[in-house]
Amino acid sequence: MENVNPDKLGQLTRQGLQATGHFFKPVLPYAVQASASAIGFSLGLGVCQAMGLVLRVSCGTPVAGPVMGMLGVGLSSAMAGQASLYSQQRLAAHPSGLLRLRAPSRPLMSRQDLLTDALVGIAAYKMLGGRFRAVLPSDLCKPGAFAHESLPTVGAGYAGETSRAELRRLMRRDGCHHCGWKRGQCIGDHIPPNKLAWAGNSQAERLANSLASAVNKARKTSKWTAVKQGAAAMQSVLSSAGASPRSAAGLQRFYPQCRKCSQLQAAAVRSNRTRLILHKGGPRSWYFAGVLVGLRHYYAIPGP
Ligand SMILES: [Zn+2]
Numbered sequence: 001m002e003n004v005n006p007d008k009l010g011q012l013t014r015q016g017l018q019a020t021g022h023f024f025k026p027v028l029p030y031a032v033q034a035s036a037s038a039i040g041f042s043l044g045l046g047v048c049q050a051m052g053l054v055l056r057v058s059c060g061t062p063v064a065g066p067v068m069g070m071l072g073v074g075l076s077s078a079m080a081g082q083a084s085l086y087s088q089q090r091l092a093a094h095p096s097g098l099l100r101l102r103a104p105s106r107p108l109m110s111r112q113d114l115l116t117d118a119l120v121g122i123a124a125y126k127m128l129g130g131r132f133r134a135v136l137p138s139d140l141c142k143p144g145a146f147a148h149e150s151l152p153t154v155g156a157g158y159a160g161e162t163s164r165a166e167l168r169r170l171m172r173r174d175g176c177h178h179c180g181w182k183r184g185q186c187i188g189d190h191i192p193p194n195k196l197a198w199a200g201n202s203q204a205e206r207l208a209n210s211l212a213s214a215v216n217k218a219r220k221t222s223k224w225t226a227v228k229q230g231a232a233a234m235q236s237v238l239s240s241a242g243a244s245p246r247s248a249a250g251l252q253r254f255y256p257q258c259r260k261c262s263q264l265q266a267a268a269v270r271s272n273r274t275r276l277i278l279h280k281g282g283p284r285s286w287y288f289a290g291v292l293v294g295l296r297h298y299y300a301i302p303g304p
Helices: 006-024 028-055 064-093 095-099 111-127 161-174 202-218 224-240 245-251 259-270 285-295
Strands: 187-191 253-257
Touching: 028 064, 028 285, 064 111, 064 285, 111 285, 161 187, 161 253, 187 259, 253 259
Parallel strands: none
Antiparallel strands: 187 253
16 A cells, blocks of 8 residues: 555545535534524423422423413524524624633624514424424323324223234324324323223223123134124114213223323322323424524524
């Protein structure tokens, strides 16, 4: 192999780095401001979720959930705008200014700009498919922050093979409906949980369990039509018996759930307590709303 002159190699490396630096120089402010706004937006959403935990408002809380979620997205968007502008100013002062961060002594923009950022962020979040209530913690006894689709249940029994395959697909796509985790074992979660849906109705529960079990077994046999007719007759008896199994079966749905959330839910139901959990759930398209707000300030003139 031919000997390489170390000086020549060093010179080539320096030239290469310079050329790369020139190439990326125009992109750097975009990258810095986009990153700063993404961090600001994520921090804002984290604060909003923690507030939900303290105030006991979950993604399943009617009215207060969506309203608080929308305010949280607005606040996070304003934070994203501030972070973007702050990084722009530090970068404009000196490239190394980013390494010597300190809190700004006064607001970086006017109240009107903050409000505009909040409104732009709310609109972008919604347009990218975000749901306001999903900003808040998940209640383990209600559909969680990542509950997009669900399947019908048949009584309190476990999900059949067809339902389990569909639930696995939903988990790969949306994650565990409570925490957003996409890997590991997928459990068919009854919502409302069996103990709550079938409370004070043990006879109906037993009958419906038998029905679910018979239906699941019969799907694979040649006697499917006969069993289906039998199941319909049994359902009619259950309804006329006044044990109200039909209402529980109609209300309950299967959602994909991870093992950890399943265990936490079981403990919460046993102790009859409302348990809210925090979630992060990985990157989702609507989180880019913060980046869009941040890039709005790329050409912005700093406020008073
Ligand atoms: Zn989970």
